[in-house]
Amino acid sequence: MLKFAAPAKLNLTLEVLGKRPDGFHEIRSVLQAVSLCDTLSFEKSENTIVTCDLPGWSVEASLVTKAVDLLRETAGFSGGVNIRVDKHIPLMSGLGGDSSDAAVVLRGLNELGELGLTRGELVDLAAQLGSDVVFFLYGGTALAEGRGDKITPLPPISPMSVVIVVPGIPREPGKTGRMYAALNPGHYTDGSITSSVIEIIRSSGKFYPRLVFNTFENIAFRDFTLRRVHVEHLLKLGAADVYLAGSGPALFTMFEEEEKARDLFTRCKMQGMEAYLVRTL
Template sequence: MLTLLAPAKVNLSLEVLYRRKDGYHELRSIIQSLSLCDRLSFSPSKTVHISSDSQDWQADLSLVSKAVELFSERCGQNTGVNLKIAKRIPLVSGLGGDSSCAAAVLKGLNKLWGCGYPCWRLMEIGAELGSDVPFFIMGGTAMMEGRGETVTPLPTLTQMWAVLLVPALDMPADKTAALYRNLRPDSFTSGEISDKLLESICQGKLSLSLCFNAFEKVAFELFPELVKYRWQFLEAGAYQISLAGAGPTLFTLLKDKNTAEKIYHNLCQKGHQAYLVSTLGPLD
């Protein structure tokens, strides 16, 4: 049996530069893997069988099934797989769980079926599945550009602690598309924010004040209950709060574990779904 981890992520920066002629948006984003991971177990089989320990997760609605089908087509394999997924990343949370699992599927089948594709080829295949998938092939700290297909590894951050607050909100299936549709002229930026954040990372001193998410203002307008959760996060002791991806998860990054633990416990005492995790380097 082959077992792989599929880590969550947060966008330290997420800039939308402009809408492209092909209908996609040009992005510039610095992404960071987290130690909150789903676990995928692969074993040989004559047919494809996918299961999960989460009752809310549906294989046919996930990128996982699409990843198995696409990889089978690309490598010319008609071999089966028994795939079991232990879900730990909250669903539809903005933490990239579905894309991360899809990337793990590509890496796992590449090993299980002996295809021998290099990392760059897996990233090409991943780009056909979704914008975040190429990043998850690599993981760690990276700059993502284009619509997600261009990923440049960055120096690994000195370990930091992240507290995640997952609001108890029912999010629409087209959440990300809705955010894109509602972007305003002032939502678009030049990429300079990510450049400044990149400079601070390369100098070994991440400046949290530079964290930025183009979706944040729009998300708080479309889902006004997020305001309540943000205030409760502040009351728990957080001071620099960002939206994770397309949300609704909110997060704060800290260098001091004790402070992170206090914020985490304060949130848990209030009955919130919260996680205390650390930043993560690239996975093999």
């Protein structure tokens, strides 16, 4: 049996430069893997069975199944496999859980089936599954460009503690696409915010929470179910700054001192919030 961790991600920056001729949006984003992880197990079998005990998780809708099918169609993967998905990353939260799981399927079946696919070949397959999937073949800290599928690894940042909170609001399938569609040219930037952050990371190895930028914050609290009250609640509990994770609805705040992060996490849990205390990877 093979077992792999599938980490969540945060967008430390997320700039949208404009809409592309193919209908996608051109982005520049600094992505950071964190220690909140799903776990996927692989074992050879006569048939292919994918299981997950998390309520609301759908094998038909998941990229896990699509990744298996893609490897059958393009890479000669044959035979059966039992895949167990132990979910810890909340569904449809902006943290990239399904994309991370799909990347692990590509890696896991490449090893289990002895397919011999190179990193470059896996990247090409990952891009067919979704824009975020490519990043999870790299992990760590990285620059995402194009529609999010062009990845350049960056030096690791100094370890930071992160408190992630998922507000108790309905999760919306297809929300990311609707958020991109809701952007207007006034929300577009030229990529220089991300360039400045990269320069700081490369010169100092540090990331400062005040540098977080996410253009979706322009619309997330206005046109969607997330509200400013969710941010204000965290600020009252002691968060210095609160940011939207990807397309949300997850929110996060970052600390250099783990003790401060743990204190906020404890207060969030005492309030009955869905909260996670994690570290950057």
